[in-house]
Amino acid sequence: MALIFVTSNRHKFEEVSEIALKHGVELEHSDTPYIEIQADELEQVVRPSVQQACALLRQPCFAEDAGLFVQTLRGFPGPYSNFVFRTLGNEGLLKLMSGEKDRRAEFRSAVGYCETGEKPRVFTGKVEGTIALETRGTRGFGFDPIFVASEGDGRTFAEMPMDEKNRFSHRARAIEAFFKWYKQREKVRG
């Protein structure tokens, strides 16, 4: 049976699809709308989201909440990344960082999986990096054009093909942890 990924973001679905293919996990997309609560931690946000989605779909499913946490901005925009991207965008964030020497930031991801009547399980991933001085690249989405991963070669995520971003992205790490657990459990269940 295909595993349902509930997201309104097609880029996320594409990234996760590539990882699923590698793991032999069959994915299905659902954009069932759910109400997202506000909280300081992504884990706190994704739990009720996926629980709601699971109750609506009456099927096991997973959802993901992600965000960009900038050190000198004390973690802003963090769980508010979607809103901040839509309002300020990359240029707005660069403006907030103008003249700032400490450009450390990290992307974080929390993946929540839920089965009917059960408590959700959460898997997390993160990638450390810096905020670039200007936008670079046209691939990916959101804050990709201004994020340079520390483990990379200086290119932003938006300058990399998807399979390269998937090598060390926050999302890839959380999803890998989830798929590893999920496949092991399927094996036990037979």
Ligand code: ITT
């Ligand atoms: P969902 O329906 O899955 O919630 P969304 O786009 O609203 O889709 P999030 O709330 O998790 O997803 O995402 C918060 C925002 O953080 C997202 O819209 C992007 O602007 C940014 N973001 C998250 N992951 C990113 C990534 O890998 N690259 C660039 N920006 C990212």
